[in-house]
Amino acid sequence: MTTLRRLARHRGACVGAAVVLVFALVAVLAPWLAPYDPEAIVLAANLQAPSGGHPFGTDSLGRDVLSRTIWGARISLTIGFVSVALAMLGGVPLGALAAWRGGWADRAIMRAVDVLLSFPTILLAIVVITIFGPGLGHAMLAIGVAQVPLYARLTRAAVLRVKGLSFVEAARATGGGEWRLLVRHVLPNCLPPLLVQSTLLFATAILSAAYLGFLGLGAQPPTPEWGTMLAKARDFLRTAPHISIFPGVTIMLTVLGLNLLGDGLRDVLEP
Amino acid sequence: MTLLVFAIVRLIPGDPARLLAGDFATDQIVDELRQRWRLNDPLPVQYAVYVGGVLRGDLGRSITTSTPVRPELVERFLRTLELAVAGVVLAAVIGGAAGIVSAVRRSSLTDYVATALALTGISTPIFWSGLLLILLFSVRLEWLPAGGTGSLRHLVLPALSLGLFGAGVLARQTRSGMLEVLGQDFVRTARAKGLPERSVVVKHALKNALIPVVTVLGDQFGRLLGGAILTETVFAWPGMGRYLIEAISQRDYPAVQGAILVFAAAVVAVNLLVDLSYGLLDPRVHAE
Numbered sequence: 088m089t090t091l092r093r094l095a096r097h098r099g100a101c102v103g104a105a106v107v108l109v110f111a112l113v114a115v116l117a118p119w120l121a122p123y124d125p126e127a128i129v130l131a132a133n134l135q136a137p138s139g140g141h142p143f144g145t146d147s148l149g150r151d152v153l154s155r156t157i158w159g160a161r162i163s164l165t166i167g168f169v170s171v172a173l174a175m176l177g178g179v180p181l182g183a184l185a186a187w188r189g190g191w192a193d194r195a196i197m198r199a200v201d202v203l204l205s206f207p208t209i210l211l212a213i214v215v216i217t218i219f220g221p222g223l224g225h226a227m228l229a230i231g232v233a234q235v236p237l238y239a240r241l242t243r244a245a246v247l248r249v250k251g252l253s254f255v256e257a258a259r260a261t262g263g264g265e266w267r268l269l270v271r272h273v274l275p276n277c278l279p280p281l282l283v284q285s286t287l288l289f290a291t292a293i294l295s296a297a298y299l300g301f302l303g304l305g306a307q308p309p310t311p312e313w314g315t316m317l318a319k320a321r322d323f324l325r326t327a328p329h330i331s332i333f334p335g336v337t338i339m340l341t342v343l344g345l346n347l348l349g350d351g352l353r354d355v356l357e358p
Numbered sequence: 359m360t361l362l363v364f365a366i367v368r369l370i371p372g373d374p375a376r377l378l379a380g381d382f383a384t385d386q387i388v389d390e391l392r393q394r395w396r397l398n399d400p401l402p403v404q405y406a407v408y409v410g411g412v413l414r415g416d417l418g419r420s421i422t423t424s425t426p427v428r429p430e431l432v433e434r435f436l437r438t439l440e441l442a443v444a445g446v447v448l449a450a451v452i453g454g455a456a457g458i459v460s461a462v463r464r465s466s467l468t469d470y471v472a473t474a475l476a477l478t479g480i481s482t483p484i485f486w487s488g489l490l491l492i493l494l495f496s497v498r499l500e501w502l503p504a505g506g507t508g509s510l511r512h513l514v515l516p517a518l519s520l521g522l523f524g525a526g527v528l529a530r531q532t533r534s535g536m537l538e539v540l541g542q543d544f545v546r547t548a549r550a551k552g553l554p555e556r557s558v559v560v561k562h563a564l565k566n567a568l569i570p571v572v573t574v575l576g577d578q579f580g581r582l583l584g585g586a587i588l589t590e591t592v593f594a595w596p597g598m599g600r601y602l603i604e605a606i607s608q609r610d611y612p613a614v615q616g617a618i619l620v621f622a623a624a625v626v627a628v629n630l631l632v633d634l635s636y637g638l639l640d641p642r643v644h645a646e
Contacts, residue, residue, distance in 0.1 A: 205629050207584025210621055217606050217614065294483055298588055301485050302603055314483070321489060321592070328493050335486035343481040350477075 100351020106344025173231025178238020186246035245277035286349035438597035448521025457532025479526025576632030
């Protein structure tokens with residue numbers, strides 16, 4: 088309980104948590120919050136400036152930018168969850184194996200991880216997209232794969248630290264298999280750094296998805312994904328800047344909230 | 359590394375010969391194109407031909423334009439390098455200065471503002487800050503061109519959009535590095551013997567905080583090379599990132615292979631430079 092209380096006293100974490108909560112609520116309640124159908128095309132009403140009827144204006148096909156931004160939250164939330172889950176699924180076992188086994192397994196895994204880590208995440212994701220082709224599903228896969236090495240390194244460091252603690256020795260002395268020891272006793276104690284990292288990587292995943300969407304490699308039109316929306320909005324930067332502003336501000340605020348929460352969690356969990 | 363690049367590119371689904379010949383081409387034409395680009399050879403043979411070429415500095419010919427990949431790629435790479443170097447310099451100057459000021463005036467208003475700005479910097483999509491810069495400086499104020507290359511004026515906005523992102527990361531790292539060093543005994547000693555604050559900060563503290571900062575700077579250079587793909591798209595900058603994205607959409611195998619290979623080589627080179635710089639920054643570090 089003390090951890091939660093300390094988190095509640097952390098100003099940055101609270102602001103971040105509030106932003107993330109709003110973002111999650113908007114994502115979940117999108118069908119009820121959005122005033123219009125995000126994909127309804129009304130050509131007669133295109134490129135309208137923000138007004139009472141369309142608070143964020145309309146885009147080049149007359150679609151309501153507010154509704155599209157709201158639905159975009161749902162897509163970004165999905166991207167964040169799926170790609171972070173994929174990255175953990177791949178990276179945590181690899182890192183745990185490297186730390187637990189040591190020796191050649193450690194050397195082989197960590198060598199590969201070091202090589203992959205030296206590449207910018209976005210380039211790794213683009214390479215994966217090159218293999219599987221563009222699309223929202225493939226973008227999530229690509230971002231997840233690109234984050235695997237980060238989890239592997241983090242998990243290895245955490246397991247190595249916990250492995251040397253005396254309670255592990257005690258658990259070993261009471262018997263039980265090595266793997267049981269790893270899964271039941273060691274890994275649960277590695278959770279704090281993983282939680283911090285997952286919050287920050289959730290933010291990175293949303294940014295990366297927007298990058299891929301912007302490059303035309305992620306979600307395809309007419310999906311209301313924030314990056315994909317901005318790619319189209321860019322053509323109308325001079326005549327209708329508002330369609331570039333709102334989705335961008337939304338990405339920035341969401342990522343900012345996640346980063347604040349992640350930083351706060353780190354301050355509280357890893358003093 | 360060549361094997362990895364080759365394997366990745368051959369995993370791309372789709373038939374480049376078919377794509378190139380167009381929808382109405384006969385099978386015979388498609389087959390001739392396959393022959394010409396050796397797409398019918400077994401994969402190991404294709405790989406051997408490819409590696410042989412790379413070793414001789416030949417990256418093959420682009421399937422779409424039929425021109426050699428290397429001269430084009432060299433030109434594109436220099437453009438991207440120009441952009442990335444300008445971005446890193448801006449990131450180092452802005453981020454470094456903000457980080458030092460933040461650490462020295464810890465918990466002041468300046469510190470809070472700088473920390474908040476740094477966090478905003480790392481949370482803003484690179485391409486969006488580019489769009490905002492265009493909107494402000496090209497569309498509204500009409501001070502600077504919105505895209506293209508040619509003069510120093512063309513470089514300002516893309517470099518700034520790339521640099522601001524890097525500056526956020528760097529400011530955070532410099533601040534925490536400086537805070538750690540400022541709390542140490544030798545800094546107290548330096549202050550106690552009456553050295554001016556400026557000399558304490560720059561000569562004693564900063565020098566010792568540099569190693570983690572340089573690590574991050576090298577890391578950022580790699581990330582900015584990746585980010586350049588986005589900046590180049592926003593500012594119509596004819597660099598390697600644009601080249602890669604265009605080649606991917608046209609399934610131009612040799613061009614994709616060449617671009618990824620050059621990206622990879624550039625990242626490896628930067629990492630090597632960072633490792634070597636440790637020896638210069640800290641005499642205790644020796645190459646093994």
